[in-house]
Structure formats: structure tokens, C-alpha cells
Amino acid sequence: MGHIVIFTDDPGWHGKQLRLAFANLGYNSDYVSLTQCSFTIESGMNPISIPGFQRALPDAAFVRGVPGGSLEEVVLYLDFLHALKVMNIPVYNDGYAIERSVDKGMTSFLLHNAGLPTPLTWVLRNREDALSIAEIELKKGNLLISKPLFGSQGEGIRRIEKMTDLFWLTNSHGVYYLQRFVHCSGVGFSDNRVFVINGQVVAAMRRRGKSWLNNVARGASCERIDVN
Known part of the structure; x- marks a missing residue:
């Protein structure tokens, strides 16, 4: 064996x-x-x-x-x-x-560079610039997600919904990673994950969350879905 x-x-x-x-x-x-x-x-x-x-x-x-x-x-x-x-x-x-x-900044860049639809994203070090971006987005009626550059399983992710949320906007070892929040379609909270190997779809699943954070480590459930 x-x-x-x-x-x-x-x-x-x-x-x-x-x-x-x-x-x-x-x-x-x-x-x-x-x-x-x-x-x-x-x-x-x-x-x-x-x-x-x-x-x-x-x-x-x-x-x-x-x-x-x-x-x-x-x-x-x-x-x-x-x-x-x-x-x-x-x-x-x-x-x-x-x-x-391994870092979300490079991942976002590579996805965008490959022509894949990618949420509007900012990766920067300057706090004043990060706050300015967040204020502009909130005034437009958009929500933001703040994430650590490294990490998984939903740890350290926060949703910025209103101006007072900016008081606790923190960096991840000196780096701010901000992303425009994408609302789920349909009822409840869910997202789809599609696994592609060598250009071929081999599996897909839907994660159904208890809140806007659809990580299994945060209580979400998984179900297999077929992708045509």
C-alpha cells in the first residue's frame, strides 16, 4: 500500500x-x-x-x-x-x-489578469488611503470586505457596512486588503466553488452559510452540484 x-x-x-x-x-x-x-x-x-x-x-x-x-x-x-x-x-x-x-493580493491580480470576473479589490499599505476608499464606497451604497492578506476558513474577515465600522479597520501586518462585497443571489446565503484542473471542471459544490460568511469553519454546509 x-x-x-x-x-x-x-x-x-x-x-x-x-x-x-x-x-x-x-x-x-x-x-x-x-x-x-x-x-x-x-x-x-x-x-x-x-x-x-x-x-x-x-x-x-x-x-x-x-x-x-x-x-x-x-x-x-x-x-x-x-x-x-x-x-x-x-x-x-x-x-x-x-x-x-497564498496571498489574496496576488490571487486577485492573477484572476483578473486571466480575464476572470473579479470583485473590485484594493491592496495597499497607507491607512489614510484605505479609509478614503472605504468612505467613498460606503457613500456609493456599497459594502466592503476587509480580509487578512494570508489566512483561510473565514478567520479575520469583517464586513464594513457603515461609517462607524471604520473605527476598527485594521491592517494585516501593515497591509490592507479591501474588496467590494458581492451579494448572494436568491434566498439565503450561499456561494459556489468550482474545481478546475488543466482547464477541465472536475467537481463543484455549493456552500450554504448561516450568515454572509459562507465558510464551513463558520457553520456553513456543503452540497454537491452538477456543472454543465
């Missing part, structure tokens, strides 16, 4: 689903934090140390999360992923994909 490493610091419900999916395909899998890995550059030795894989490298690596940290720490975590790929270990998502999508 094959052996896969799942890189994550918080397996959660998605980690359990991944392990079940891999088991159905005939693979064992272990959760490992990238913080536990290391390099040993010595002749005749495996250069990458991964807990639970001392005898042999994994058959594949699935990256569920990259820990935060200093610039040097994050670069090291990505180095491990780059090295595994160089050693012909399938890595999903690989280091290059993570570098392009």
Missing part, C-alpha cells in the same frame, strides 16, 4: 475527508507539519527529513496548509515542497502554485 504525506497543522474535517479519499484509493496517509521537516545535505543520505517517512520518501505529498512565520521560515517551508518536486515526488499543490495563491 502506498504512503502519502498530508502537510497540515490543523487537519480538521477536510483532513479527515482527505485520509478517507486516499484510503479508498489504496493509500495510507499521515499528517505532518512542515515545521517538523528539515534538510540534511550529506552524501548518501536522503536530503529531506519528514517525520514518519524515515525509510523512504512519500509516494506523494498533499499540501493542505503552509504555516505562517518569518520570511525565512516560510521560504524554508516552500523549499521543502520545491525539493520534493525536484526529486520527482508529486506535490499538490506545489510550491509554485502556493507562491501564486
Whole structure:
């Protein structure tokens, strides 16, 4: 039976689903934090140390999360992923994909640059400019979303609905990420997620939230949908 490493610091419900999916395909899998890995550059030795894989490298690596940290720490975590790929270990998502999508600013730019419809977005450092943008949008009758540049599962996301909300507008390590709020169509709160691999739609789901924040970690439910 094959052996896969799942890189994550918080397996959660998605980690359990991944392990079940891999088991159905005939693979064992272990959760490992990238913080536990290391390099040993010595002749005749495996250069990458991964807990639970001392005898042999994994058959594949699935990256569920990259820990935060200093610039040097994050670069090291990505180095491990780059090295595994160089050693012909399938890595999903690989280091290059993570570098392009780990921060919401670059993700928004790449989506827009590829011609995909993208909500109006601002990424900047100056607080006065951020406040000015928010005031103009509110006066136009628009709502704004403030997000940390890094992060997932709905953590740190706030909706700016009125002028008094600007008092607690905070940056994320010196950076403001603001996005015009897109209202859900139909009844209730929901959004769709479509998974595309090599230009082909392979799966899709609808997330139904208890509020405007449709993250499963915030209480939303998921349902499979068919995409034509």
C-alpha cells in the first residue's frame, strides 16, 4: 500500500475527508507539519527529513496548509515542497502554485489578469488611503470586505457596512486588503466553488452559510452540484 504525506497543522474535517479519499484509493496517509521537516545535505543520505517517512520518501505529498512565520521560515517551508518536486515526488499543490495563491493580493491580480470576473479589490499599505476608499464606497451604497492578506476558513474577515465600522479597520501586518462585497443571489446565503484542473471542471459544490460568511469553519454546509 502506498504512503502519502498530508502537510497540515490543523487537519480538521477536510483532513479527515482527505485520509478517507486516499484510503479508498489504496493509500495510507499521515499528517505532518512542515515545521517538523528539515534538510540534511550529506552524501548518501536522503536530503529531506519528514517525520514518519524515515525509510523512504512519500509516494506523494498533499499540501493542505503552509504555516505562517518569518520570511525565512516560510521560504524554508516552500523549499521543502520545491525539493520534493525536484526529486520527482508529486506535490499538490506545489510550491509554485502556493507562491501564486497564498496571498489574496496576488490571487486577485492573477484572476483578473486571466480575464476572470473579479470583485473590485484594493491592496495597499497607507491607512489614510484605505479609509478614503472605504468612505467613498460606503457613500456609493456599497459594502466592503476587509480580509487578512494570508489566512483561510473565514478567520479575520469583517464586513464594513457603515461609517462607524471604520473605527476598527485594521491592517494585516501593515497591509490592507479591501474588496467590494458581492451579494448572494436568491434566498439565503450561499456561494459556489468550482474545481478546475488543466482547464477541465472536475467537481463543484455549493456552500450554504448561516450568515454572509459562507465558510464551513463558520457553520456553513456543503452540497454537491452538477456543472454543465
